[in-house]
Amino acid sequence: AQKITQTQPGMFVQEKEAVTLDCTYDTSDPSYGLFWYKQPSSGEMIFLIYQGSYDQQNATEGRYSLNFQKARKSANLVISASQLGDSAMYFCAMREGVQGAQKLVFGQGTRLTINP
Amino acid sequence: NAGVTQTPKFRILKIGQSMTLQCTQDMNHNYMYWYRQDPGMGLKLIYYSVGAGITDKGEVPNGYNVSRSTTEDFPLRLELAAPSQTSVYFCASSYGQGGEKLFFGSGTQLSVL
Numbered sequence: 001a002q003k004i005t006q007t008q009p010g011m012f013v014q015e016k017e018a019v020t021l022d023c024t025y026d027t028s029d030p031s032y033g034l035f036w037y038k039q040p041s042s043g044e045m046i047f048l049i050y051q052g053s054y055d056q057q058n059a060t061e062g063r064y065s066l067n068f069q070k071a072r073k074s075a076n077l078v079i080s081a082s083q084l085g086d087s088a089m090y091f092c093a094m095r096e097g098v099q100g101a102q103k104l105v106f107g108q109g110t111r112l113t114i115n116p
Numbered sequence: 117n118a119g120v121t122q123t124p125k126f127r128i129l130k131i132g133q134s135m136t137l138q139c140t141q142d143m144n145h146n147y148m149y150w151y152r153q154d155p156g157m158g159l160k161l162i163y164y165s166v167g168a169g170i171t172d173k174g175e176v177p178n179g180y181n182v183s184r185s186t187t188e189d190f191p192l193r194l195e196l197a198a199p200s201q202t203s204v205y206f207c208a209s210s211y212g213q214g215g216e217k218l219f220f221g222s223g224t225q226l227s228v229l
Contacts, residue, residue: 035217044223045218091159093159100147101210102147102218104151104161105161106158106159108156108157
């Protein structure tokens with residue numbers, strides 16, 4: 001069964017610093033996808049970035065990048081030059097297969113606080 | 117540009133009551149989902165649908181029912197509400213191709229007392 005683990009319940013970072021949020025996963029399916037979502041205090045779920053298991057390069061979306069280490073089964077989110085608006089819960093999620101329904105399994109999340 | 121619309125936003129139920137959470141999307145997505153988020157936790161899949169008339173169970177389906185009579189609507193029914201169903205419920209939709217994102221509704225906060 002697929003599983004996502006986020007070992008950092010909370011992180012505190014100074015504004016403008018880079019931050020890495022950890023995510024490890026477990027699956028026996030050779031084809032899978034990894035996602036990061038942001039949940040601000042207002043509660044909505046905001047998609048940040050996606051990495052497919054067969055993608056050769058690490059995914060990047062603006063200030064977000066995904067450090068994908070397949071052999072270690074890790075998919076860490078890196079936020080460069082953090083901003084106060086980055087304070088939120090961050091969830092790593094995975095799907096097995098890359099077609100059809102997005103049956104995501106989520107980690108427990110990391111609460112990121114950016115200090116001015 | 118409505119996207120995914122959920123109603124109601126908040127609801128308090130008494131134990132044993134029933135209710136339907138409404139979800140509609142205007143993006144013509146084939147795939148729709150219901151997730152629940154317990155306090156301090158990640159989301160868990162309750163049910164999903166791959167098209168009108170086709171639904172299937174997710175990870176935590178007990179105590180819930182769904183139907184999908186149209187592409188746009190995917191209501192979630194709670195029968196005989198229990199305190200364990202106190203949670204935030206999210207409806208979502210997607211095209212279902214590759215790694216595209218889920219489009220989430222704004223959530224329904226449900227308390228069962």
